[in-house]
Amino acid sequence: GGIITQTPKFLIGQEGQKLTLKCQQNFNHDTMYWYRQDSGKGLRLIYYSITENDLQKGDLSEGYDASREKKSSFSLTVTSAQKNEMAVFLCASSLRQGKNTEVFFGKGTRLTVV
Amino acid sequence: AQKVTQTQTSISVVEKTTVTMDCVYETRDSSYFLFWYKQTASGEIVFLIRQDSYKKENATVGHYSLNFQKPKSSIGLIITATQIEDSAVYFCAMREGGNYNQGKLIFGQGTKLSIKP
Numbered sequence: 001g002g003i004i005t006q007t008p009k010f011l012i013g014q015e016g017q018k019l020t021l022k023c024q025q026n027f028n029h030d031t032m033y034w035y036r037q038d039s040g041k042g043l044r045l046i047y048y049s050i051t052e053n054d055l056q057k058g059d060l061s062e063g064y065d066a067s068r069e070k071k072s073s074f075s076l077t078v079t080s081a082q083k084n085e086m087a088v089f090l091c092a093s094s095l096r097q098g099k100n101t102e103v104f105f106g107k108g109t110r111l112t113v114v
Numbered sequence: 115a116q117k118v119t120q121t122q123t124s125i126s127v128v129e130k131t132t133v134t135m136d137c138v139y140e141t142r143d144s145s146y147f148l149f150w151y152k153q154t155a156s157g158e159i160v161f162l163i164r165q166d167s168y169k170k171e172n173a174t175v176g177h178y179s180l181n182f183q184k185p186k187s188s189i190g191l192i193i194t195a196t197q198i199e200d201s202a203v204y205f206c207a208m209r210e211g212g213n214y215n216q217g218k219l220i221f222g223q224g225t226k227l228s229i230k231p
Contacts, residue, residue, distance in 0.1 A: 033219065042120075042205060042223035056218065088157065094219075102149070102161040103207075103219055 002027035004106035006091050011111045015083040021076045021109045023091030030096035032074040033103070036060055037088045046089075049074055050096055078111070085113040116141055118208050120222035128230050129198060134181070135191045135225045137206030145211030148189045150178070153203040153224070162204075165189055167211070193227075201229045 004025045013019045025032065031050050035043040035058075045058030047066035055066055065077040074091060091106040117140040127133045139148065148165040163175045165182050173180045181190035193200055206222040 035221075043221040045218065045220055048218060058218070059220070090159070092159075092219075102164065103151075104161075105159040108157055 002029075002104070004091055004093060004104055006089075006106040006109050008109060009107070011109055013078070013081040013111065013113050015081060015113060017081045017113075019078040019081055019111070021078075021089050021091075021111075023074045023076075023106060024072055025074075025091075025093040025104075025106075026072065027093055027104065028071070029093035029104075030071070031094050032068065033092040033094075034058075034064075034066060034074065034076045035090045035092065037090060037108075039086065043090065046076065081111075081113040083113055085111065087111055116208065116210055116218070116220055118206055118220055118222040120206055120225050122225045123223075124226040124228065126228040126230060127196060130195055132192065132194045133196055133227065135193075135204055135206075135227065137189050137191070137222055139187050139189065139206070139208045141187075141208065141210055143210040147209045147211065148180075148182070149207040149209070149219075150180070150189075150191045151205045151207060151221075153205065155202070159205075163191070196229050198229050198231065201227060203227070 007022045033048040034046040044060045046060045048056050049068040052071045067075045088108040090108045092103045094103040095101040146167045150162045153159045163178045165173045177194045179192045203224045203226050205224045209219045
């Protein structure tokens with residue numbers, strides 16, 4: 001078994017601030033994802049990475065940067081936090097080969113912008 | 115373009131009955147994979163069941179089964195003998211199988227299921 005660890009669990013930022021969220025996985029998975037979930041809504045893909053140093057944009061990449069410097073870690077940066085923004089950011093990972101493999105999720109980082 | 119749509123926002127059923135949740139998808143790929151995930155009240159998201167597009171037989175895992183209707187681009191989730199602990203939000207998801215879209219997994223909006231005693 002393995003685990004996906006997201007830090008921090010809670011993040012409070014100020015409008016205009018640059019904020020970084022981190023994710024570590026010990027599954028030895030190739031592919032990692034960042035999703036955003038707004039209250040009562042579905043998961044929207046921000047960025048994903050199929051291997052170390054790879055980055056692929058999702059449907060919601062504007063306003064975000066991502067970095068995959070190691071296979072086990074994937075970080076997400078909110079380039080300029082928007083006032084009153086509240087959302088949960090979920091990191092996930094999966095094997096790349098055999099695209100029918102399941103995705104495992106972390107417990108999320110809850111962002112509040114004041 | 116790749117798209118997954120769940121039109122049922124919420125469903126409420128009595129315990130021990132059967133419930134079906136709908137999901138339709140759009141894809142240009144001939145090979146794709148469909149998934150259902152469950153998000154509990156704590157926020158945890160767990161994988162439930164998968165259907166490969168090339169398989170005609172509907173997938174079944176425990177009291178979860180799928181109704182795969184490929185001509186209609188539809189993948190319904192059926193839960194039989196529902197239990198209180200099945201109360202959660204259920205997400206449908208799709209991953210296309212082509213090389214140009216390696217690993218991209220997109221989700222529907224979710225259906226909130228409430229099981230009443």
